[in-house]
Amino acid sequence: MTILVIGGAGFIGSHMVKRLCEEGESVIVLDNLSTGFRDAVVGGEFIFGDFGSRALLSDIFRTHDIDTVMHFASFIQVGESVTAPAKYYLNNVSNTLQLLDLMVEHDIKQFVFSSTAAVYGNTGSEPITEAHACAPINPYGRTKRMVEEALEDFNRAYGLNFFSLRYFNAAGADPMARIGERHYPETHLIPLVLQAASGRRDAITVFGRDYPTPDGTCVRDYVHVDDLCEAHLLAVRALRKGHKGGFFNLGNSRGYSVAEVIEAAQRVTGRPITVWDAERRAGDPPVLVADASAAVDALSWVATKPHLDVIVEDAWRWERKKGLKW
Numbered sequence: 001m002t003i004l005v006i007g008g009a010g011f012i013g014s015h016m017v018k019r020l021c022e023e024g025e026s027v028i029v030l031d032n033l034s035t036g037f038r039d040a041v042v043g044g045e046f047i048f049g050d051f052g053s054r055a056l057l058s059d060i061f062r063t064h065d066i067d068t069v070m071h072f073a074s075f076i077q078v079g080e081s082v083t084a085p086a087k088y089y090l091n092n093v094s095n096t097l098q099l100l101d102l103m104v105e106h107d108i109k110q111f112v113f114s115s116t117a118a119v120y121g122n123t124g125s126e127p128i129t130e131a132h133a134c135a136p137i138n139p140y141g142r143t144k145r146m147v148e149e150a151l152e153d154f155n156r157a158y159g160l161n162f163f164s165l166r167y168f169n170a171a172g173a174d175p176m177a178r179i180g181e182r183h184y185p186e187t188h189l190i191p192l193v194l195q196a197a198s199g200r201r202d203a204i205t206v207f208g209r210d211y212p213t214p215d216g217t218c219v220r221d222y223v224h225v226d227d228l229c230e231a232h233l234l235a236v237r238a239l240r241k242g243h244k245g246g247f248f249n250l251g252n253s254r255g256y257s258v259a260e261v262i263e264a265a266q267r268v269t270g271r272p273i274t275v276w277d278a279e280r281r282a283g284d285p286p287v288l289v290a291d292a293s294a295a296v297d298a299l300s301w302v303a304t305k306p307h308l309d310v311i312v313e314d315a316w317r318w319e320r321k322k323g324l325k326w
C-alpha cells in the first residue's frame with residue numbers, strides 16, 4: 001500500500017515524507033514546486049507536476065497501489081488570498097474537488113487533509129474546540145472550510161473517510177536541520193524573528209501592542225512540525241483500521257504572545273534582536289489557542305515538543321545551517 005503525499009516538497013509535507021519513509025511506508029510525492037523545493041524531499045518517489053492535472057492524477061492512481069492520499073498542497077498566505085482570491089479558490093478548492101472526485105473514481109477511500117485554525121474566524125480567548133462555529137474571515141480560511149464541507153458530503157455519499165487536521169501555528173524544523181521552513185516571502189513570526197537574530201533581517205516588527213492580552217501582543221498556539229506529522233501518521237493508521245476520521249484541532253493548548261516568542265528567540269540564540277513596533281496587521285485575531293483534546297483522545301496523540309524554546313531551538317538550527325541557498 002502506497003501513500004500519495006501531495007505538496008510533499010513544502011514545509012510541512014517534506015517533514016511528513018521524511019517521517020513516512022523512516023516508518024518504512026511506500027511514498028509517492030506529487031509537487032509542482034510552486035512554493036516547495038525538490039531538495040526538501042528526502043525520500044519516496046518524486047513526481048513533478050500539478051495536482052490540478054486530471055490526466056496526471058488519473059495516471060498516478062492507475063499505475064500505483066495507493067490507499068491513502070495526504071494533501072498538503074495549497075496556497076497559504078492570508079493577505080494574498082484577499083487580493084488574489086481566484087488563485088486560492090482555483091488551487092485550494094477546485095483542484096481539491098477534482099482530486100476527491102478522482103479518488104472516488106479510483107476507489108481510494110482514505111484522505112488526510114491540511115486544514116487550519118483559520119476556519120474558525122473570530123474567536124474569544126478560550127481554547128477553541130471543534131464544536132466552535134466555523135465562520136472564516138478571509139478567503140484562505142473559506143477555501144479550507146469549503147473543502148471540509150465537501151468532505152462531509154463525500155463521506156456520506158461515497159464512503160470516503162477523512163481526517164481534516166486543523167493546525168494552529170506550525171513551526172520548528174527537523175532537529176538535525178536537514179529540512180525546515182522555507183516560505184518566500186516569509187510571513188510567519190518564528191522564522192522572521194530568527195532571521196532578525198541571524199542578521200538576515202534588520203529587525204522584527206511587532207504588529208500591534210494594543211490587543212486585549214496580558215502584554216498587549218497577539219497570542220498563538222505554536223506546534224512543532226514533527227508533532228503535526230506524528231498526528232498525521234496516527235491518522236493514517238487509524239483510517240487503515242477503519243476509523244471514520246473527522247475534524248481535529250492540532251495544537252499544544254498553550255498560547256504564547258508575540259513578545260514571549262521574541263524573548264524565547266533571544267534566550268535560545270543569545271543574540272540581541274531589534275524590535276520595531278507597527279500597527280495591527282489586518283485580520284489578526286487577538287488570541288488563537290487550540291483545545292486539542294479530541295485529537296489526543298481519538299488518536300492517542302502526544303505532542304513531544306510542546307515547549308516554545310524547543311520549537312525555537314530547532315528552527316534556529318535550521319536558520320543557521322551553513323551552505324543553505326536562501
Ligand SMILES: NC(=O)c1ccc[n+]([C@@H]2O[C@H](COP(=O)([O-])OP(=O)(O)OC[C@H]3O[C@@H](n4cnc5c(N)ncnc54)[C@H](O)[C@@H]3O)[C@@H](O)[C@H]2O)c1
Pocket residue numbers: 006007008009010011012013030031032033034035036037049050051052071072073074075076091095114115116117166167168169170171182183
Ligand atoms: N504553515 C502553517 O502554519 C500552516 C497552518 C495551518 C495550515 N497549513 C496548511 O498546511 C499545508 C502545508 O503548508 P506549508 O506551510 O507546508 O506550505 P508550503 O507552501 O511550504 O507547501 C505547499 C506545497 O504544495 C505545493 N503545491 C501547491 N500547489 C500545488 C499544485 N497545484 N500542484 C502540486 N503541488 C502544489 C507547493 O509547491 C509546496 O511544496 C497547506 O495546505 C496549509 O494551508 C499550514
Ligand SMILES: O=c1ccn([C@@H]2O[C@H](COP(=O)(O)OP(=O)(O)O[C@H]3O[C@H](CO)[C@@H](O)[C@H](O)[C@H]3O)[C@@H](O)[C@H]2O)c(=O)[nH]1
Pocket residue numbers: 076116117118167168169170187188189190192204205206207208218219220258281284288
Ligand atoms: O513579522 C511579524 C509576523 C507576525 N507577527 C504576529 O505574530 C503572530 C503570528 O503570526 P504568523 O506567524 O503570521 O501566523 P498566523 O497569522 O497566526 O497564521 C498561521 O497560523 C494560523 C493558525 O493559527 C494558520 O491558519 C495560518 O495558515 C498560519 O499562517 C500574529 O499575531 C502576527 O500579527 C508579528 O508581530 N510580526
